[in-house]
Amino acid sequence: MTALKRFLPRTLFGRSVLIIVTPLVVLQAIALQMFYGTHWEVVSRRLAHAVAGDVALAVATLERFPTEADREWLTRQFLARTDLAIRFAPGETLPASPPDVLEGPTEAELRTALAERLGLPFRIDWSSRTDREVQIQVQLPDGVLHVEAPAKRLFTGTVTVFVLWLIGSALILFAIAALFMRNQVKPVRRLAAAAEAFGKGADPGPIKPEGATEIRQAAAAFNRMQERIRRFLAQRTEMLAGVSHDLRTPLTRMRLALAVLARRNPEEAEEIAALEEDVAEMERMIEGYLAFARGEAAEQAQPTDIVALLGEAAAKARASGAVVEVEGEGGAPIVLLLRPDSMRRCLTNLIDNARRHAKKVWLAARRVARPGGEAVEITIDDDGPGIPPERREEAFRPFVRLGDSAGPGHTGLGLTIARDIVRAHGGEILLEDSPQGGLRARIRLPA
Numbered sequence: 528m529t530a531l532k533r534f535l536p537r538t539l540f541g542r543s544v545l546i547i548v549t550p551l552v553v554l555q556a557i558a559l560q561m562f563y564g565t566h567w568e569v570v571s572r573r574l575a576h577a578v579a580g581d582v583a584l585a586v587a588t589l590e591r592f593p594t595e596a597d598r599e600w601l602t603r604q605f606l607a608r609t610d611l612a613i614r615f616a617p618g619e620t621l622p623a624s625p626p627d628v629l630e631g632p633t634e635a636e637l638r639t640a641l642a643e644r645l646g647l648p649f650r651i652d653w654s655s656r657t658d659r660e661v662q663i664q665v666q667l668p669d670g671v672l673h674v675e676a677p678a679k680r681l682f683t684g685t686v687t688v689f690v691l692w693l694i695g696s697a698l699i700l701f702a703i704a705a706l707f708m709r710n711q712v713k714p715v716r717r718l719a720a721a722a723e724a725f726g727k728g729a730d731p732g733p734i735k736p737e738g739a740t741e742i743r744q745a746a747a748a749f750n751r752m753q754e755r756i757r758r759f760l761a762q763r764t765e766m767l768a769g770v771s772h773d774l775r776t777p778l779t780r781m782r783l784a785l786a787v788l789a790r791r792n793p794e795e796a797e798e799i800a801a802l803e804e805d806v807a808e809m810e811r812m813i814e815g816y817l818a819f820a821r822g823e824a825a826e827q828a829q830p831t832d833i834v835a836l837l838g839e840a841a842a843k844a845r846a847s848g849a850v851v852e853v854e855g856e857g858g859a860p861i862v863l864l865l866r867p868d869s870m871r872r873c874l875t876n877l878i879d880n881a882r883r884h885a886k887k888v889w890l891a892a893r894r895v896a897r898p899g900g901e902a903v904e905i906t907i908d909d910d911g912p913g914i915p916p917e918r919r920e921e922a923f924r925p926f927v928r929l930g931d932s933a934g935p936g937h938t939g940l941g942l943t944i945a946r947d948i949v950r951a952h953g954g955e956i957l958l959e960d961s962p963q964g965g966l967r968a969r970i971r972l973p974a
């Protein structure tokens with residue numbers, strides 16, 4: 528069964544065509560076997576007996592009329608009236624012949640029929656059989672009778688015609704089925720492509736429902752789902768932006784009030800400075816949120832070279848003093864459907880983390896084969912202290928900073944945003960041990 532499965536077509540198109548064509552071919556084959564199987568046998572037997580009868584008649588008459596003149600007349604009569612060419616060779620004997628190779632029912636029938644009717648040794652020469660003639664030799668007491676029977680007296684062509692018709696009609700049917708099925712499969716393919724693109728963050732827009740009812744329903748359901756997700760995302764981003772924005776005003780007021788307070792109470796300057804620092808940090812968080820919300824709202828996915836993107840991010844990091852190595856920098860492009868600004872932000876966040884905790888950063892992108900299809904993997908490695916496995920999931924949570932390595936200006940949103948961006952592209956991001964000794968962030972994107 529599994530072996531059979533390997534030969535079955537995988538596509539809907541191939542399977543549908545097979546479903547249409549197979550029963551018809553099977554039906555015709557059964558009809559051929561039922562009708563022509565028996566018909567062919569009967570016809571072969573009758574033809575063989577007719578030829579054998581004529582040969583036997585020739586033998587009988589030749590024996591009855593031994594004179595030269597009579598036999599000449601007989602030869603002419605046989606040729607004219609039975610299509611058999613007979614020739615008597617006096618004094619010959621039949622060569623001891625190797626056993627005949629029987630090719631089909633006709634051959635076997637002819638042997639049986641001759642044996643029945645003649646009662647004399649005979650030989651059927653299949654090897655010298657031309658397309659149109661069969662040679663039969665009969666041993667008479669005083670010589671050998673050579674008979675040439677035209678093939679058309681022995682073989683019927685209808686079976687060949689029927690088999691040809693069977694193959695021909697199967698081919699015609701296949702062509703018609705293929706023509707119609709192609710149009711049926713097209714909307715399914717289009718739907719799959721749209722769902723794929725949407726999963727990667729592109730906006731394919733509502734797809735036109737077409738094709739069979741079920742496919743139209745699927746398309747309509749897909750459109751509704753797409754709309755729901757888009758509305759949900761828009762709402763989330765809007766809310767995030769709204770909250771961040773609304774928090775800014777009271778924070779500004781607090782900062783101003785603290786400044787006034789500090790001037791009035793110089794003896795509490797230390798506490799007030801700490802408060803000011805907190806307020807500044809909250810403002811930075813809000814800025815981060817706002818930037819994220821703004822970025823996510825508008826951007827469209829477009830074909831982007833991930834290798835170039837890595838090179839760009841590395842160059843930016845180097846410009847501010849980081850040591851970054853890109854595997855195969857400037858190598859063959861790997862183009863994916865991406866939101867370039869979002870992806871840039873994601874990479875910057877990860878590189879920023881790596882360079883803050885380590886001396887050197889390694890970047891790489893490569894295509895990999897996955898069970899679910901091809902994927903592209905991007906790795907960001909460093910030689911820093913890394914994160915213990917049990918705390919890696921925690922690091923992705925918003926506002927979580929592990930240890931006190933983060934320092935001021937870091938809100939703990941970097942990994943949260945990076946994961947959000949990768950997931951919006953239909954991918955996944957993981958933290959692992961790096962072969963360089965530190966942390967590895969591995970991004971996997973569907974190709």
Ligand SMILES: Nc1ncnc2c1ncn2[C@@H]1O[C@H](COP(=O)(O)OP(=O)(O)OP(=O)(O)O)[C@@H](O)[C@H]1O
Nearest residue numbers: 880881884922928929933937938939940941942966
């Ligand atoms: N490459 C790394 N090596 C070691 N620890 C890391 C690494 N990357 C992240 N971390 C830890 O995970 C925590 C969360 O990282 P995340 O990027 O979310 O926040 P952050 O870097 O502290 O702040 P932000 O990115 O918002 O400036 C960090 O505070 C740090 O402790």
Ligand SMILES: [Mg+2]
Nearest residue numbers: 876880941942
């Ligand atoms: Mg960070």
